[in-house]
Amino acid sequence: xxxxxxxxxxxxxxxxxxxxxxxxxxxxxxxxxxxxxxxxxxxxxxxxxxxxxxxxxxxxxxxxxxxxxxxxxxxxxxxxxxxxxxxxxxxxxxxxxxxxxxxxxxxxxxxxxxxxxxxxxxxxxxxxxxxxxxxxxxxxxxxxxxxxxxxxxxxxxxxxxxxxxxxxxxxxxxxxxxxxxxxxxxxxxxxx
Numbered sequence: 660x661x662x663x664x665x666x667x668x669x670x671x672x673x674x675x676x677x678x679x680x681x682x683x684x685x686x687x688x689x690x691x692x693x694x695x696x697x698x699x700x701x702x703x704x705x706x707x708x709x710x711x712x713x714x715x716x717x718x719x720x721x722x723x724x725x726x727x728x729x730x731x732x733x734x735x736x737x738x739x740x741x742x743x744x745x746x747x748x749x750x751x752x753x754x755x756x757x758x759x760x761x762x763x764x765x766x767x768x769x770x771x772x773x774x775x776x777x778x779x780x781x782x783x784x785x786x787x788x789x790x791x792x793x794x795x796x797x798x799x800x801x802x803x804x805x806x807x808x809x810x811x812x813x814x815x816x817x818x819x820x821x822x823x824x825x826x827x828x829x830x831x832x833x834x835x836x837x838x839x840x841x842x843x844x845x846x847x848x849x850x851x
Contacts, residue, residue: 720845726821729846730789739845742822744801746837747785748830758783759815760792769829773811777848785814785825791850796824799843803836 720737723729732738749756749766756767764770764783772780778795786794794812801808803826810826819825824844828834 746834
């Protein structure tokens with residue numbers, strides 16, 4: 660009888676310890692590490708963009724009319740402007756099949772999306788070299804979608820200057836669907 664009670668007591672003690680350990684693990688804080696080269700600007704800019712993603716009414720978007728204003732205000736606040744959107748494919752003349760910005764993703768295999776840690780699965784865009792790689796752009800008033808299209812600047816192009824951006828499609832022939840259209844761009848994150 661003593662042996663049975665001893666085994667039962669050990670089992671109860673083991674189960675209690677297991678429950679306590681599970682509770683501690685389940686209630687521990689989860690943290691996200693943000694790696695940046697310029698910590699002074701990253702704290703405020705990252706906070707502004709996270710707030711604007713989850714509650715767009717909190718952060719005011721600055722509407723601008725010139726590319727100079729995009730460059731002036733873009734690093735500080737989300738900016739909205741009108742511009743031209745065209746399409747391109749990885750097989751276009753002068754294209755090498757890899758995007759220009761890190762990570763240099765191969766796009767010849769119809770891989771026209773990028774998985775961003777904050778915004779999820781987004782389309783790849785080519786933009787002026789003045790707009791930094793990793794910038795998140797919301798595109799509206801496009802014939803491609805009734806809602807907003809979210810893209811990330813990961814490529815460059817010789818003909819891409821000012822408020823013009825190129826929308827990556829699976830091939831150059833598929834890019835003809837995009838055509839040349841006036842759209843509204845909103846840069847909600849300036850660079851990585």
